[in-house]
Amino acid sequence: MSIKIGITGGIGSGKSVVSKLLQLMGVPVYIADVESKRLTETDPDIRAALISLLGDEVYQDGKLNRPLLASYIFGNKDNLTMVNGIIHPRIKDDFRRWAQSHSSYPIVGIEAAILIEAGFTEDVDQVVLVYAPQEIRLRRAVSRDACAAEQIQQRMRNQMPDEDKMAFAHHIIYNDDKQALIPQLGALIKTLA
Numbered sequence: 001m002s003i004k005i006g007i008t009g010g011i012g013s014g015k016s017v018v019s020k021l022l023q024l025m026g027v028p029v030y031i032a033d034v035e036s037k038r039l040t041e042t043d044p045d046i047r048a049a050l051i052s053l054l055g056d057e058v059y060q061d062g063k064l065n066r067p068l069l070a071s072y073i074f075g076n077k078d079n080l081t082m083v084n085g086i087i088h089p090r091i092k093d094d095f096r097r098w099a100q101s102h103s104s105y106p107i108v109g110i111e112a113a114i115l116i117e118a119g120f121t122e123d124v125d126q127v128v129l130v131y132a133p134q135e136i137r138l139r140r141a142v143s144r145d146a147c148a149a150e151q152i153q154q155r156m157r158n159q160m161p162d163e164d165k166m167a168f169a170h171h172i173i174y175n176d177d178k179q180a181l182i183p184q185l186g187a188l189i190k191t192l193a
């Protein structure tokens with residue numbers, strides 16, 4: 001059985017970069033953002049539940065209306081909780097199956113911004129926090145997504161502050177423009193293996 005690591009960090013922290021590097025270093029990583037995109041479009045139970053909450057327009061030509069869902073959940077905590085309650089159990093089941101099918105690897109990972117908030121920590125052995133100060137995260141996310149700072153800040157308000165996530169982390173990878181990532185990840189793999 002593999003050691004399962006949960007890779008987390010708020011929006012713009014650099015989780016995707018860290019996950020890509022880990023994959024290059026031989027660690028398969030389940031990317032929750034990508035898989036949740038797949039599941040929201042293919043899982044009939046998720047589709048039915050989202051349509052009953054938001055109406056038919058939440059899907060357009062079979063594709064999820066992402067701006068509509070985003071404005072529904074990021075502006076209202078109750079809506080966020082409801083939608084998370086529909087999608088997260090499915091991601092958990094899917095990750096369990098995926099981990100089983102990758103059990104020959106010594107280490108596997110799951111990358112999720114809201115690993116801790118969504119209770120995915122129960123399904124992993126160790127939590128790895130990718131940390132960058134909030135102003136760096138905001139700058140990176142704004143330039144990556146070419147969107148307004150306010151839009152990123154709205155998502156940040158719906159995530160636990162990364163400083164609070166430190167209490168749950170077994171390992172912290174600093175992605176703060178001061179420390180290089182590859183040596184930190186090499187040391188992490190050595191510690192885990």
Ligand SMILES: CC(C)(COP(=O)(O)OP(=O)(O)OC[C@H]1O[C@@H](n2cnc3c(N)ncnc32)[C@H](O)[C@@H]1O)[C@@H](O)C(=O)NCCC(=O)NCCS
Pocket residue numbers: 010011012032033036040065066067069070073084087111112113114115155158159
């Ligand atoms: C709301 C949706 C449609 C917005 O889509 P969009 O293409 O604009 O953004 P994308 O999916 O690339 O997410 C970008 C970032 O937003 C943040 N985010 C997304 N969902 C959530 C959430 N439920 N709670 C807090 N932050 C979130 C994360 O930092 C994520 O990396 C989409 O994020 C979604 O379906 N979210 C619900 C599923 C979920 O919880 N995904 C996150 C798993 S980590």
Ligand SMILES: Nc1ncnc2c1ncn2[C@@H]1O[C@H](COP(=O)(O)OP(=O)(O)OP(=O)(O)O)[C@@H](O)[C@H]1O
Pocket residue numbers: 009010011012013014015016017018033113140141143144175176177
């Ligand atoms: N060390 C770094 N140096 C320069 N740019 C970086 C660094 N780390 C990340 N970035 C850039 O910052 C942006 C955000 O990084 P990334 O997409 O990995 O964040 P994330 O934590 O996965 O965010 P999200 O929660 O939105 O998925 C990307 O455009 C990425 O290329």
